[in-house]
Amino acid sequence: xxxxxxxxxxxxxxxxxxxxxxxxxxxxxxxxxxxxxxxxxxxxxxxxxxxxxxxxxxxxxxxxxxxxxxxxxxxxxxxxxxxxxxxxxxxxxxxxxxxxxxxxxxxxxxxxxxxxxxxxxxxxxxxxxxxxxxxxxxxxxxxxxx
Numbered sequence: 001x002x003x004x005x006x007x008x009x010x011x012x013x014x015x016x017x018x019x020x021x022x023x024x025x026x027x028x029x030x031x032x033x034x035x036x037x038x039x040x041x042x043x044x045x046x047x048x049x050x051x052x053x054x055x056x057x058x059x060x061x062x063x064x065x066x067x068x069x070x071x072x073x074x075x076x077x078x079x080x081x082x083x084x085x086x087x088x089x090x091x092x093x094x095x096x097x098x099x100x101x102x103x104x105x106x107x108x109x110x111x112x113x114x115x116x117x118x119x120x121x122x123x124x125x126x127x128x129x130x131x132x133x134x135x136x137x138x139x140x141x142x143x144x145x146x
Contacts, residue, residue, distance in 0.1 A: 042068035049118035052077035052088060064118070090122035091115050100132035107132050 050065035059081035063074045079088050092111030100107050108129035116122045 041071075045119075047119070049089075049120070052079050054079055089117045089120035090126075091117065092126055094128075097130075105132050106130060 046068055048067045050067075052062050052064045054060050054062035059079045062077050062079060064077040066073050066075055091114045093114050094109050094111040097107045097109045106129045108127055110125055110127045113122050113124050
């Protein structure tokens with residue numbers, strides 16, 4: 001009787017461990033990968049990086065495909081929600097915003113390329129624009145008049 005109880009307990013434990021392992025495998029999205037394995041097979045110049053594709057909407061957490069030789073993997077990436085998707089892998093140094101253009105109600109600024117991430121093809125200079133703010137900014141010393 002005691003051995004039957006021990007075997008049953010052992011089988012129950014094995015079943016529980018198997019179910020937990022399957023749950024973890026199901027929820028794993030492929031974001032983490034073994035860097036030592038990839039780096040030993042490929043140099044950084046050989047790795048081709050795809051665009052970051054957000055999981056929901058057009059910004060936030062997502063996945064990026066990396067390809068080296070005949071192996072393709074997916075790694076985690078992120079697109080900031082307040083940034084332009086087409087230049088997200090390129091880092092630029094931007095100048096000051098221009099004054100508001102009354103005709104288009106927008107202001108713009110240009111940036112020069114600082115560096116390209118993930119071997120991205122980047123434009124040397126870019127121009128971005130945004131709607132003009134209707135609020136007038138006050139200087140620090142200015143007070144409200146009653």
